[in-house]
Amino acid sequence: xIDHLVTGFGAALSPENVLxxxxxxxxxxxxxxxxxxxxxxxVAILIPVTxxxxxxxxxxxxxxIYHGAQFGATITAILIATPGExxxxxxxxxxxxxxxxxxxxPALAISALGAFVSAMVSLVAxxxxxxxxxxxxxxxxxxxxxxxxxxxxxxxxxxxxxNLLLGMALGLTGVLIGCVGVDGGSGTPRYxxxxxxxxxGIPFVEVMIGLFAIGExxxxxxxxxxxxxxxxxxxxxxxxxxxxxxxxxxARGTVLGFLLGCLPGAGTTLASFxxxxxxxxxxxxxxxxxxGAIEGVVAPDAATNSASNANFVPTLVLGVxxxxxxxxxxxxxxxxxxxxxxxxFENQPELVWGLLVxxxxxxxxxxxxxxxxxxxxxxxxxxxxxxxxxxxxxxxLIGAYSVKNSMFSIWIVLFFGLVGYAMKRLNFxxxxxxxxxxxxxxxxxxxxxxxxxxxxxxxxxxRSPAAVTILALAVVLVAGPPVTRRLRRARTAxxxxxxxxxxxxxxxx
Amino acid sequence: MTQATTPTPSRARRPVLLAYxxxxxxxxxxxxxxxxxxxxxxxxxTIGAGVMPRTAGLLLAVLGLLLMRQELRTGSVLEGxxxxxxxxxxGADEARRVRTKLIVVVVTMVVTxxxxxxxxxxxxxxxxxxxxxxxxxxxxxxxxxxVAALVFAVSYLLFITILSIPLPFGLFDPAVWSQL
Numbered sequence: 001x002i003d004h005l006v007t008g009f010g011a012a013l014s015p016e017n018v019l020x021x022x023x024x025x026x027x028x029x030x031x032x033x034x035x036x037x038x039x040x041x042x043v044a045i046l047i048p049v050t051x052x053x054x055x056x057x058x059x060x061x062x063x064x065i066y067h068g069a070q071f072g073a074t075i076t077a078i079l080i081a082t083p084g085e086x087x088x089x090x091x092x093x094x095x096x097x098x099x100x101x102x103x104x105x106p107a108l109a110i111s112a113l114g115a116f117v118s119a120m121v122s123l124v125a126x127x128x129x130x131x132x133x134x135x136x137x138x139x140x141x142x143x144x145x146x147x148x149x150x151x152x153x154x155x156x157x158x159x160x161x162x163n164l165l166l167g168m169a170l171g172l173t174g175v176l177i178g179c180v181g182v183d184g185g186s187g188t189p190r191y192x193x194x195x196x197x198x199x200x201g202i203p204f205v206e207v208m209i210g211l212f213a214i215g216e217x218x219x220x221x222x223x224x225x226x227x228x229x230x231x232x233x234x235x236x237x238x239x240x241x242x243x244x245x246x247x248x249x250x251a252r253g254t255v256l257g258f259l260l261g262c263l264p265g266a267g268t269t270l271a272s273f274x275x276x277x278x279x280x281x282x283x284x285x286x287x288x289x290x291x292g293a294i295e296g297v298v299a300p301d302a303a304t305n306s307a308s309n310a311n312f313v314p315t316l317v318l319g320v321x322x323x324x325x326x327x328x329x330x331x332x333x334x335x336x337x338x339x340x341x342x343x344x345f346e347n348q349p350e351l352v353w354g355l356l357v358x359x360x361x362x363x364x365x366x367x368x369x370x371x372x373x374x375x376x377x378x379x380x381x382x383x384x385x386x387x388x389x390x391x392x393x394x395x396x397l398i399g400a401y402s403v404k405n406s407m408f409s410i411w412i413v414l415f416f417g418l419v420g421y422a423m424k425r426l427n428f429x430x431x432x433x434x435x436x437x438x439x440x441x442x443x444x445x446x447x448x449x450x451x452x453x454x455x456x457x458x459x460x461x462x463r464s465p466a467a468v469t470i471l472a473l474a475v476v477l478v479a480g481p482p483v484t485r486r487l488r489r490a491r492t493a494x495x496x497x498x499x500x501x502x503x504x505x506x507x508x509x
Numbered sequence: 510m511t512q513a514t515t516p517t518p519s520r521a522r523r524p525v526l527l528a529y530x531x532x533x534x535x536x537x538x539x540x541x542x543x544x545x546x547x548x549x550x551x552x553x554x555t556i557g558a559g560v561m562p563r564t565a566g567l568l569l570a571v572l573g574l575l576l577m578r579q580e581l582r583t584g585s586v587l588e589g590x591x592x593x594x595x596x597x598x599x600g601a602d603e604a605r606r607v608r609t610k611l612i613v614v615v616v617t618m619v620v621t622x623x624x625x626x627x628x629x630x631x632x633x634x635x636x637x638x639x640x641x642x643x644x645x646x647x648x649x650x651x652x653x654x655x656v657a658a659l660v661f662a663v664s665y666l667l668f669i670t671i672l673s674i675p676l677p678f679g680l681f682d683p684a685v686w687s688q689l
Contacts, residue, residue: 030667045672165579169532169572175565176539183558186550190558191542214618221611386646387656390638393618394660401630402674410622418615426528444561451556 004127004353011354012361017060020053021358024061025365028068032084033076035209035399039069039085039308040324047332055336056351060358062332066325067362070268070308071115071370074301078107079380080392082213086204087268087304089434090276092212094289094296101292104381108374109238110246110294111301112367118254118302119363122309125258127356130313140263142449143461147470148263149443152270152435154474155277157481159431167432174436175443177202184441185448197408204437206400206412211430213396214413215420217389222425237375242294245285249295252278253302260303261310267323268307269438273431275303281477309359316340316352522580529576536569613645629678631669635661 011017031042042065050058073084078095091111098107140148153171160167180191181201192198253275260271279299280286289296311322319340321327333340338348345352380388400409423430454460461467539562546559621637628636638660643653668674679685 027671031672034667042672045674165572165576169529169569169576172565172569172572173532173535176535176562176569179539179562179565183546185556186547186558188546188558190546190562191539218611218614221614222607224607386648387642389614390641390656391660393641394634394638394664397618397621397634398630398664398668398676401676402668402672405675407622407625410625414615414618414622417618422528426525428528440561440565447560448556452553455554 004349005357007350008353008355008357011056011350012060012357017057017354017358018361020057020061021064021362022365024064025068025071025362025369028065028070029072029075029366029369030068031065032069032072032074032088035076035082035084035205035213035396038073038205038325039066040328041403042066042069043325043328043332047328047335050332051335055338056354058336059329059332059351059355060362062329063355063358064362064365066308066329067119067305067359068366069325070305071112071366074111074115075108075377077212078111078297079104079377080213080388081216082392082396083208085268086208086438087272087300087307089208089212089269090272090300090431091297092216093276093431094291094293096216097290097292098294098297099378099381103292104378105375106238106242106294107297108377109371110242110298112370112374113238113243114246114250114253114298114302115305116363116367117250118257118306119309120360121254122258122261122306123356123359123363126309126312130317140466141464142446142453143464143467144470145263146443146446146450146461147464147467147474148260149439149446151470151474151477152274152439153443154477155274156432156435157478158277158280159273159429159435161429167429170428170430171432171436174433174438175440176436177207177433178204178437178440179444184445197406200404201441203403203409203412205403206409207416207437208434209396209400210413210416210418211420211423211434213392214417215424215430217392218417218421219424220385221389222421245294246298249275249279249283249299250302252282253299254306257303257306258310261307261322262313263322267438267442268304268311270442271303271307272300273435273438275299277477281480305363312356316344319344526577526580529573529580533570533573533577536566536571536573538566539563540566540570542566610645614641617641617645625677625679627679629681630676631661631664632679632681634664 012021027046028039028042032039043062046062046065050061053061069085070087073088074091074095075084077083077088077091078099081092081096083089083092095107095111098104156167156171157164160170178201180198182189182192182199189199256275256278257268257271260274261268276289276296276299279295280289283289283293283295283299285293285295308323308325311326314320314322315326315330319330321330330340338344338351396413397410400413401407403409420430422428423433450461457463461471543559543563543566546562547557548559548563549555549557617637617640621633624633624636635657639653639657642648642656643650668676
């Protein structure tokens, strides 16, 4: 591997490649900041710009955009509750609360740091065990994917607060919204009412922009516009305690993100939600989650970055895209006449290792850019809300429009903005709805594929040890907390019953 | 799950009940509409287009009813539902002012969207920014014009010059003028 790394560094560290890597991460950060323009759109838009470059330089720049967009998306999610990417939705839950509490700087800095650490760890894993994980992912058929999606749906429990019924209802609402459009299994248009705009379904990104950006904006107007936040400089910096608290969530998020990212189609969004769910279950400070806990920021961001690197495992090794952006990048590979797949590592070592090493360089550049800039970005909150909210509307609407170049996207944003506002006023959790919307179509796809595979065998899913293990995890996730609570209550009651009755004080004469 | 975390209101809250009713109606509509799609594919017997909406719709309708029952019977405020406390927090005048402003902002966004086919996206949004800052927020006119101009310039630079996204320019589009 050392030889490969030397080859990679030799190829990636040319001044030209480093320059375009820098341009890529910078452009990616800007694209990530803009709501709607995700990394997939950003890479697709900028492929034509790179056509005159050498294949390695072009891929380095495009990968830089991919990584930069992940970083950028979190910035607006934390500062103004406007997630730039679907995967940064979860960052709004605690990141925005931290920002409103005057801790935007630490939230942004820990997000950048956690993302960097997870990117480094996942890159080492990607380089060392990519073929192993690719083969493992290849063994993941429809039944196993169905089990993963069931586990994903079960994380709704985590995001529901104490009203589980409501969380489930909102999750189902998301699933139903995801049913609109042409059904992937049969090609039947559902609930489209003959409207061509609805054939592609209700677009997820626009729904997210509406629910979060416009919904939060209207809510802020309702509660009296947020005052500009003038934090002291020392409040903008990370403390030792922050770093200590972030270590374990970063590790958990990295592992979870890498495992999910290796699975083709599972995506970074699911990884970020599940990482947050894991923190809700396992974090020492789990009770603080949702109120502005650093664990709620760092774990999803670590998972997102880890998953986005792991997405390259199936892409490079098998030629199967791990997610939407790697699908676009796969197209770019073909544009440059490169055939990804098992032989790529042997036939084009300089290109593959140069690209992988450029991920290191890109993430380092991002950290250098983002860590010192975190307090600077946080200054955005000093802008008076009277000027800030029109800017949020402008970026949200242009961002939504540019996803499909369609006015339909703007109407979707406005409609879901009102829905988001109503949900915020009623204090309904938004995350289960988003989770249902993300996982619903993936769940249905896996269900259709499993049913096609199983034929008469309705218990096919139970014959796969991997699927059974994942289903068991899902059961533990749902049933674990109430059972533990009940056991603890029973034990307390028993201890109280067994304890000797308090002695009555003897009266002194 | 039925444990109240905050003081229990004496009666069910209307906005919460309405929201639960909307969820029930949504579930019912999807459930009823799902009968237009097959449960199984006639060709190979695999799961059809009706399975997900029928199952999820039915479940949502049932859950919506359960939530309504929960609200009617206990009216309990659980973590994650039914904030609705502004009436007690602010006075009637303030509430009216907030409501008016919210309506104006929402209507402004809708009118802006309606103007896009005529003015184009960037000009319409620039006008909206000017209106919101100068009229709704009553900021000094010079500052509002400056902010609106900056919005136009930065958006043009980012979306059109750098990212080459074809934003509509409505009647300002040179292609429209060349037709005349």
